[in-house]
Amino acid sequence: MGISVFLAILISLGAASPLRAVLALPFILFFPGYTLTTALLPGKKDMGGIERIVLSFGLSIAVVPLLGLILNHTPWGISLYPVLIIVLLFTSVMSMISLSRRKRLPHGERYTLSWRFSKPGWLEMPRNDRVLLVTLAGIIFIGLGTLGLTSANQRTGEIYTEFYVLGAAGKIGDYPGELKTNETKQVFLGVVNHEQRRVTYNVELRLDGSKKKDIGPIELEHGQTWEGNIGISAGKPKNKMMVEFLLTKDGESVPYRSIHLWVDVKP
Template sequence: MKLEIKNELVFAFLISAALAGAVLMDDRSSVRVVLGLLSVLFLPGYALVAAMFPQKEDLDGIERLALAFGLSIVVVPILGFLLNYTPWGISPYPVLLALLAFTTVMSAAALYRRSKIPAGLRFKMPVAFKWPGFAGMGWVDRALFTALAGAVLFTAGSIYHVAATPVTGEQFTEFYILSPGGKAGGYPSKITAGAETEVTLGIVNNEYRPVSYSAEIVIDGRLEKKLAPVDLSHGEKWESRVTFSAVEPQNNVKVEFLLYLDGESAPYRSLHLWVNAV
């Protein structure tokens, strides 16, 4: 028996909503991967095809599937391009909302257009249909099916590779000094010889790996003190108040803050202040 679903586009919306829920709950299971592939590779194009061709005689099943995958591959980059020029940019939540909005709007347009034609002419998705088999297809359908299968497999594999490969951006370490008031400015320029002067030293690890840092304070080429090693994972931040002092009154004293990475002998980062000791 051949069954038909009158409003299959409702399922498109439900799948998109389920993906939104999985993203919000940070679900990283295979279910989210399947929902994501459907929402990116199939649903936007299928909703667009349904809006463009509401009658069942407009396209056959193979043509609808081919156009659905093909148009999805076209629509998604266009949405990403447009998002790139918005304040939100290209990030998971804006992309998810854009896909959900596009699929919902196109689905609503398709349902509206179907409502304007006689019921007997409306496209209805069959739950089961007779598969003619590859040998029973014409050469055009064979070529179309082969190209479609290849495009879907290539795109799905590319998306899986991107999703499975850790994203590594620019690797660097933030190394900074804050004034006694905790500001990136107003640094001490006049200090009292023999008295301790305090600043805040900060490190942020953006190296995409755990790093062991060490630091030194050097005054006019003389090692003032070594700071205890600081072990930070990627994304971790460390701030601590440190002190230094000049031995005797002197103008234009160079106070250097040297950062070392994983016990290396050469400084990885360096900062300095010029002060007058009175």
């Protein structure tokens, strides 16, 4: 718990250091599973030390994605601080349960993590212990490999552009479904650059295939967002008028993204 709290302090202070990476590995890959194991099996006779370590790594790899899945269905989503908080909370709760259950056992029967290591010969070890050690090494190797691949993908990132239209209040589903002739209603248009480079965008507004307005040029660096209110109006009554927004980038003639709405124009 001390290591976990210290890591949380480092992250909250924005300290990017090798120490933070070193502490983050057991925080994600070991602590959740170890505290869950000790909560379920608090006694010495319940399970041996090697088995506990292997199970701790395995359970951590299973538990952390499940916590991320829970976060994905909350308003906070999967990002640094929500993940830090939920893993810290899980580890804390499991630790308290572990302490509570161990206090109910006689002192000599409580399992405690031992830092005294011996060096038995490989051939002298029981066959099950050798299998578990190989499994543990494989779990650690896979975990570190996954971490490395994830870090590389985060540096490279996917290449795409977000393009969206919302209602005037900035909400999905709040689109204008009806207009009166010569009346203007607003929609909320957004462009987010994830192209890993600087991009110049243009947006064309069309009504039933006829060009009505150009919006741009919109120059965005990678990660930047442009948002603005766009007015829609029509001079003649029509049922199911198609309102199109065509997004192009870097002067290309073929639309890169397109969105359309259907609007009834009343007299």
